[in-house]
Amino acid sequence: MTRSTGLAAAAALLYDAQSRRAPVAPLTATYPSLDVAQAYSVLRLNLNRHLDQGAVLRGHKIGLTSAPMQELLGVNEPDFGYILDNMVLPDGANVPITTFCAPRVEPEVAFLLRRPLQGPGVTVEDVLAASEAVAPALEIVDSRIADWRITLADTIADNASSGAVVLGDWVPLTQAPPLPETTAALVVNDETVATGRGTAVLGDPANAVAWLANAIARYGDVIEAGQFVMSGSYTTASFVVAGDRASATVSGLGAVHVSFH
Secondary structure: OOOOHHHHHHHHHHHHHHHHOOOEOOHHHHOOOOOHHHHHHHHHHHHHHHHHOOOOEEEEEEEOOOHHHHHHHOOOOOEEEEEEHHHEEEOOEEEOHHHOOOOEEEEEEEEEEOOOEOOOOOOHHHHHHHEEEEEEEEEEEOOOEHHHOOOHHHHHHOHHHEEEEEEOOOEEHHHOOOHHHOEEEEEEOOEEEEEEEHHHOOOOHHHHHHHHHHHHHOOOOOEOOOOEEEOOOOOOOEEOOOOOEEEEEEOOOEEEEEEEO
8 A cells, every 4th residue: 555545545435425414445455455554544534534624622532442342353452533522412412323334332530631742652641640530431432344254454544433422420530439440331222231350451451541641742733722632442341222222320420311213
């Protein structure tokens, strides 16, 4: 893949797939030489396209934080993507399923920063010192790659398979329980489909945020004050369809809800 035309063409494929809600074949099938570094370049091309069109960067997401997901894709570290203002939904939102290609939901904790985090060398202690509050959250993950047939490079290029996020009420960090000790329950249509502990998120959700700050520093980026970070799922992801209702409850933080029509 060439650095200019190939990357731009790959970015355009994903952008059009998202715009039309029409998944495409894996990028790694269309562009067999696509590697992780190039995939992040594709991600950034589409981020810049959205920003040029007036979108606002509200936050960041971390993916592949759990051991099972890393083993599935044969990787040993997470990945990351961006969250724009039009991707943020209020608690209780009722969302058209046609907004997405093949959505799944995951329970997470979001961190709201009161001061910037700039790597390298960011620690868990730095994250906690820089964070104003945390909130229960649901991430709606989605793939513009048909049938979720993704490799690491595919999901990175596709904005780490981001779709949207639903945020609950912010809890001041001073009032929040120790996050590794929290548990999350993912409920779909009144059935608990998965549960997990905070330790599933790189041992501590704050550790995932530290990883992100250090990872994006390689690209000259900073997690800015006022932005939030989706720290990664406590559980596996569950597919949803029209008519479904989903919620996530995180112990000591509360619950967040979304429905689809």
